[in-house]
Amino acid sequence: MGKRTIIPFGPQHPVLPEPIHLDLVIEDESVLEAIPSIGFIHRGLEKLVEKNEWPEMVYVIERVCGICSFGHGWGYCKSVEGNLGAEIPPRAEYLRTVWHELSRIHSHLLWLGLLADGFGFESLFMHSWRIRETILNIFEETAGGRVIFSVCKVGGVRKDISDEKLKDIVKTLDGIRKETAELTNVFLEDVSVRSRLSGVGALTKQDAEDLCAVGPVARASGILQDVRLDGHGAYPYLDFSPCIETEGDCYARCKVRIRELFQSMDLIEEAVSKIPAGDIEIKLKGNPSGEFVARMEQPRGEAYYYSKGNGSKYLERMRVRTPTNANIPALVKTLQGCDLADVPMLVLTIDPCISCTER
Amino acid sequence: MSYVTKSPWIIHYDGSSCNGCDIEVLACLTPMYDAERFGIINTGNPKHADIFLVTGSVNEQNISVVKQIYEQMPEPKIVVAVGICATSGGIFRECYNVKGGVDTVIPVDVYVPGCAARPEAIIDGIVKGLDVLAEKHANMPKSSVSASDAAEEKVKDEDMAIEVRYYGKTAEELDEDIADERVSDAQSVKYYSSSDKDADDSGDKNNGKEEV
Numbered sequence: 001m002g003k004r005t006i007i008p009f010g011p012q013h014p015v016l017p018e019p020i021h022l023d024l025v026i027e028d029e030s031v032l033e034a035i036p037s038i039g040f041i042h043r044g045l046e047k048l049v050e051k052n053e054w055p056e057m058v059y060v061i062e063r064v065c066g067i068c069s070f071g072h073g074w075g076y077c078k079s080v081e082g083n084l085g086a087e088i089p090p091r092a093e094y095l096r097t098v099w100h101e102l103s104r105i106h107s108h109l110l111w112l113g114l115l116a117d118g119f120g121f122e123s124l125f126m127h128s129w130r131i132r133e134t135i136l137n138i139f140e141e142t143a144g145g146r147v148i149f150s151v152c153k154v155g156g157v158r159k160d161i162s163d164e165k166l167k168d169i170v171k172t173l174d175g176i177r178k179e180t181a182e183l184t185n186v187f188l189e190d191v192s193v194r195s196r197l198s199g200v201g202a203l204t205k206q207d208a209e210d211l212c213a214v215g216p217v218a219r220a221s222g223i224l225q226d227v228r229l230d231g232h233g234a235y236p237y238l239d240f241s242p243c244i245e246t247e248g249d250c251y252a253r254c255k256v257r258i259r260e261l262f263q264s265m266d267l268i269e270e271a272v273s274k275i276p277a278g279d280i281e282i283k284l285k286g287n288p289s290g291e292f293v294a295r296m297e298q299p300r301g302e303a304y305y306y307s308k309g310n311g312s313k314y315l316e317r318m319r320v321r322t323p324t325n326a327n328i329p330a331l332v333k334t335l336q337g338c339d340l341a342d343v344p345m346l347v348l349t350i351d352p353c354i355s356c357t358e359r
Numbered sequence: 360m361s362y363v364t365k366s367p368w369i370i371h372y373d374g375s376s377c378n379g380c381d382i383e384v385l386a387c388l389t390p391m392y393d394a395e396r397f398g399i400i401n402t403g404n405p406k407h408a409d410i411f412l413v414t415g416s417v418n419e420q421n422i423s424v425v426k427q428i429y430e431q432m433p434e435p436k437i438v439v440a441v442g443i444c445a446t447s448g449g450i451f452r453e454c455y456n457v458k459g460g461v462d463t464v465i466p467v468d469v470y471v472p473g474c475a476a477r478p479e480a481i482i483d484g485i486v487k488g489l490d491v492l493a494e495k496h497a498n499m500p501k502s503s504v505s506a507s508d509a510a511e512e513k514v515k516d517e518d519m520a521i522e523v524r525y526y527g528k529t530a531e532e533l534d535e536d537i538a539d540e541r542v543s544d545a546q547s548v549k550y551y552s553s554s555d556k557d558a559d560d561s562g563d564k565n566n567g568k569e570e571v
Contacts, residue, residue, distance in 0.1 A: 011421070011424055013403065018373045018378065018381065019372070019373055019421065019424070039420050040375070040418075040420050040421045040424065041373065041374070041375035041376070041415065041418075041421070042375070042418065042420070042456050043375050043416075043418070043451045043454045043456055043457055044454045044455045044456040044457070045451060045454055047454060047455055048451075048453065048454060051453055059450065060450055060451075063377040063379070063450055063451075063474075064377065065377055065378050066376070066377045066378035066379025066380070066381070066382060066475055067378050067379075067382060069377075069379065110382060113389075125389075126389055126390055127390075129385070129386065129389035129390065129391075130389060130390040130391065133386070133389075133390075133391040136386075145475075146383070146475070146477065147379045147382060147383060147475045148377075148379050148474065148475050353378065354373075355373075355375075355376065355377050355378045358375075
């Protein structure tokens with residue numbers, strides 16, 4: 001029996017691009033308990049609904065998180081549109097789906113890079129981010145921004161993508177498909193990477209259910225849970241089934257995200273082949289007066305957007321509940337009993353987005 | 360300005376940004392923009408860093424963290440506020456938990472605008488910061504200049520005439536010491552390395568003399 005020590009992890013830590021603090025109670029080399037404390041980047045942006053009119057609020061909500069920015073904007077728009085009872089033109093829904101899936105590819109590639117950096121595989125990190133730049137170029141060509149591109153608005157989308165451009169996007173994605181396969185093969189096949197990920201931090205299906213894990217963390221533990229199945233956007237018209245793994249360890253979480261990477265490319269290709277012609281936005285009348293909850297499948301999992309209107313130009317209440325928030329209990333559970341050296345891996349494989357969590 | 364020919368290392372802290380600027384800071388280092396080819400490394404250790412990149416505004420919770428990182432960095436150092444949130448609070452300026460830009464806590468040398476700041480702008484900001492870094496280095500009081508820098512300057516000034524001190528001894532003293540050591544070394548070598556009786560005898564004789 002060794003002596004118990006508390007090691008602080010974060011908020012400023014080399015593997016963390018964002019601040020989260022964990023107090024790790026360790027004995028010898030293994031972690032007995034992890035006590036998370038958050039709140040380093042709480043801004044309180046939900047309160048801004050009282051100062052911004054509801055069509056303007058979308059700019060604030062897009063800045064909940066810079067990585068899944070488009071999805072947040074879409075979630076908010078969906079919530080207010082539901083409040084107003086608005087029907088969105090199908091072309092707008094398809095375009096939103098394309099942008100959202102592109103965001104997922106960019107987010108997963110970013111995460112793969114950070115994971116590689118976390119276990120010290122620097123060149124893999126560089127290659128992931130090199131491929132990711134292709135997606136950012138597509139964003140810039142179609143919407144004008146690299147990470148936060150404010151193209152979603154309540155009632156539709158702000159910009160149309162021409163059919164030629166859509167075909168170009170598919171061509172570009174086909175171009176990077178081979179490179180991405182080469183990259184992800186290293187994650188899945190390389191002996192040293194596997195030994196770092198396999199069997200580390202396993203989360204059982206029961207635990208994942210009890211702790212309400214969401215997104216790839218839940219899917220890696222064998223839970224069929226994906227909001228895209230509920231049929232929003234263009235997903236009901238696309239051939240979609242969630243990627244499920246059963247092991248629940250870091251390797252499974254990595255594998256789920258890699259499979260989703262290619263699935264997103266397929267979804268974009270299918271959406272482009274089926275996209276209808278027509279309007280990209282509708283004119284909205286009146287102000288939101290009811291309550292509405294919208295759900296979105298973000299790259300990190302399920303997110304809720306609640307809006308409550310009172311008939312005025314300002315919403316009464318806006319609430320966002322983000323996937324990392326839901327995954328922190330699962331993280332704390334997997335940290336119990338792991339080796340100190342595996343802590344960065346475990347923290348990274350839930351794909352923490354602290355900016356989302358604290359808003 | 361010889362100082363800026365060295366590669367500056369950066370340390371990055373996310374104040375309360377939305378991640379947009381953070382991932383753009385990292386994008387600066389990755390192959391598309393590749394600031395690493397100039398030896399600019401994103402380090403996790405404040406004691407290794409020359410440039411402090413802060414993204415996002417400050418709040419009550421992270422003021423102490425930002426201050427600590429800043430204080431731990433060795434002089435000379437510069438602070439680059441990346442993005443509009445770090446500059447003034449930006450879109451979150453009116454939020455109840457946002458105290459404002461980074462300059463409310465620590466002195467900022469370069470402001471990089473943008474939401475999110477583009478990698479080109481961030482690189483531009485760092486390059487601007489290098490001039491400030493060189494200026495700060497030139498204006499530093501001599502006492503706080505590090506030992507290696509002082510030695511380097513002396514080399515230039517006095518044309519290689521450096522006073523070498525080894526364990527507090529000057530070159531002359533050291534030479535004498537070395538000469539002495541050589542004598543004693545030669546004796547000891549003679550004493551220990553020889554296995555024949557003569558050497559042992561001489562050793563015994565010496566011991567005997569000392570006793571006398």
